[in-house]
Structures are given as C-alpha cells and as structure tokens.
Amino acid sequence: MAFTVTAVDRGSAARAGSLSLNHGTVETPCFMPVGTNATVKAMSVGDLEDLGVRLILGNAYHLLLRPGPDVIRAAGGLHRFMGWPHNLLTDSGGYQVFSLARLRRVEEGGVSFRSHLDGSSRHLTPEDVIDLEAIVYGSDVLMPLDVCTAPGITRGEAEEALELTTRWLARSRDRWRSIEAPQKGDLFGIMQGNFHRDLRERSAAGIAALDLPGYAIGGLSVGEEFAVFREFTHLSAGLLPAGKPRYLMGIGTPAYVLEAVEAGIDLFDCVFPTRTARNALVFTPDGPLNLRLEANREDFGPIDPSCRCTACRAHSRAYLRHLFKAKEILAAMLATRHNLAFLAAMVSGARSAILEGRFTAFKRAFLSRYGERQPGSQSGAEPAEI
Ligand SMILES: [Zn+2]
Known part of the structure; x- marks a missing residue:
C-alpha cells in the first residue's frame, strides 16, 4: 500500500491524497x-x-x-x-x-x-x-x-x-x-x-x-451531540500519524463528512445515504428532500438539476414520488444512485477546493445553502443494515 498526501488546505487540516491498494488507486478524501x-x-x-x-x-x-x-x-x-x-x-x-x-x-x-x-x-x-x-x-x-x-x-x-x-x-x-x-x-x-x-x-x-x-x-x-462529535473528530485526527491514511468510521451526511474532511480525515463510510434513499429521503443542494411529499406530486423537475445521475437526467420528482407510493423496486434503485452520486460529487468538490487552498470557503458555502441547522441527526449510531 502507498499513501501520498498531495495537498493540505491553506486554512484547515483538510488534505487531498491518493491511496494505492491491491485493486487500484483511490483518490482521497x-x-x-x-x-x-x-x-x-x-x-x-x-x-x-x-x-x-x-x-x-x-x-x-x-x-x-x-x-x-x-x-x-x-x-x-x-x-x-x-x-x-x-x-x-x-x-x-x-x-x-x-x-x-x-x-x-x-x-x-x-x-x-x-x-x-x-x-x-x-x-x-x-x-x-x-x-x-x-x-x-x-x-x-x-x-x-x-x-x-x-x-x-x-x-x-x-x-x-x-x-x-x-x-x-x-x-x-x-x-x-x-x-x-x-x-x-x-x-x-x-x-x-x-x-x-x-x-x-x-x-x-x-x-x-x-x-x-x-x-x-x-x-x-x-x-x-454534533459539537462533541466535532471536538473529538478534530482531536482524534490530530493524534494520528500524518503520513498514514485516516478513516473515520460511520459518518455519511454532508455536515459530518465536511467536518471530518476539515479535520484531515481521508476515508469515511456510512449506511445513511443508501438507507435513507430507500426511505425516499434524498440529498439536494438545498437540503434533504422527502420524495413522498405531496409537494412533489406534479413537480416534473429532477431531484437536483446539477446532478448527473440516471435519476436526475431521466426522471422527475413526480415520477420518483409515484414509484415510492407504488412500492416499485426502481424507486430504491434510483434514489440510491442519486444519493451516492450527490455525495461523490460533494467530496470531489471538496477535493478540488483543498487542491486550490479554499476548502473552508467551500464548506461554508455548501452548508449555508444545504441549511442543515441541526446536523446531529444522522443515523450512524444504528446497527449496520441487515
Ligand atoms: Zn441525481
């Protein structure tokens, strides 16, 4: 295994790197x-x-x-x-x-x-x-x-x-x-x-x-509490060797992930994006959206116009709402693709921001639009999905 830190952000401990494993190289975060x-x-x-x-x-x-x-x-x-x-x-x-x-x-x-x-x-x-x-x-x-x-x-x-x-x-x-x-x-x-x-x-x-x-x-x-999570994430990341990859287990909402990235974490995982997708909750740049809501009944726009996933390119919120209401398997498939695509795009945006030394501004702008006022509500504490 080889791990290289390519860049460290100017205003935080956030870092971009590359991790070479047996089955290929992964860019971090x-x-x-x-x-x-x-x-x-x-x-x-x-x-x-x-x-x-x-x-x-x-x-x-x-x-x-x-x-x-x-x-x-x-x-x-x-x-x-x-x-x-x-x-x-x-x-x-x-x-x-x-x-x-x-x-x-x-x-x-x-x-x-x-x-x-x-x-x-x-x-x-x-x-x-x-x-x-x-x-x-x-x-x-x-x-x-x-x-x-x-x-x-x-x-x-x-x-x-x-x-x-x-x-x-x-x-x-x-x-x-x-x-x-x-x-x-x-x-x-x-x-x-x-x-x-x-x-x-x-x-x-x-x-x-x-x-x-x-x-x-x-x-x-x-x-x-989120404040406690933040304190211990920054503390813990700072205690680990700087030249080795750091993995924070069990986080997967925008606020938690961006906080972890800011602390210098390279890898993270969580069932949250995939589990909530199956429950009709999807990420958008303006915050989480419940596709089951009546407001989506005749909304023929995509979940997120800036997203390039299959769900957003080909289908409307109204159609996805219908699929969830009718308990169609495709609903879970499309919503999962979207949530994973959204998170991947966010992390990739964070990586570019680190390389350009503007991660703190990226995080602030992302979260101020996302508007997660109470970021302490992710389900990382739940047992892994079965
Ligand atoms: Zn999408």
Missing part, C-alpha cells in the same frame, strides 16, 4: 458505500462503477454468518464472489457483534455470541477475524476486531474497552504479519477511548506504536 452483505443495496457493480466508486465496504461478521466462509473460499474470495474487481475494505464486525448479536460475552481471548440470524453459538478471536479477511475474503483493507462503546458509559468501562482493543490489535498485527499471501491486504488500527480526551490520546499512542499501514477512528457518531 473518499466516501465508501457500505456493502454489508456483499452488495451495496439496490446497486449493481456496473452502477457503482458508473459513479466512479472504486472502494466499498463488506462486513466480516455478516459474511461469516451468511453465506459462510466455505462459500466465499470456494468462490475464490470476496471480489470474485460478488463480481467486484475494485477495492474492498472489510469491517471486522466488532460493531455488529455489540449491536446485533445476542448473549455476547467479551473475554481476553475474544468474543462469544449468538448469531442474530439463527441463534447459533459463535466465538471469534482477533486472529480468526484476520484469517477471514486476509485469507478467505482477500480484503484490500482489513479492520481488526475491536470493542465499541457508546456514550454514557463509565470512564472505567471506556478505559477497559480501549485497552482490550489495543491488546487485540497487537495480536491482530502479529497474525497479519505471519500470513504469507501474494496480495495480502493492509491492516488498519482502530482508535477508541470514548469521549475522554486523555483516553483518546492513550489509544492513539498505543496503536501508532504498532506501525500499521493506516488508522481508523472508532466510537464517534454514536449518538453524541
């Missing part, structure tokens, strides 16, 4: 659509390629339960199984174990839980997760097993979670280093520390010492 079950819901591989998407997420936990590692191994890995020739990042599923699975028990060795699908007993160690991602799935970026925490826990609990996350990361790294594969993916470390500044510092120091190809920030956008 980059929003990664979430493909939990080896599919970005309502999008074909061709749809994603048309939008210029070259890096998507899969989820080790979900794919372990269904279809199971034997199927993916027999298919020749996750890329071949899903027909995706570009880069894949797999999340370990630590977050899903904590949000979805029943009767979970966390111990030094790993985590035991019952499948949310059939109740079967499972046990995962940090080493199991690395084996799955590196050997069975063939992921380009591997996320290790970590312990996620929500706001409102005690300081002691937060401390325990971060220490265990760091110890698990050291074991993950040892396993990852021991694997000999021609195209082994890159392991990222995950920072935890909840909402304590000194714990974030301790976590950053612990994971940076392991000298990994990249670093992620976990445990933010889990229901905290």
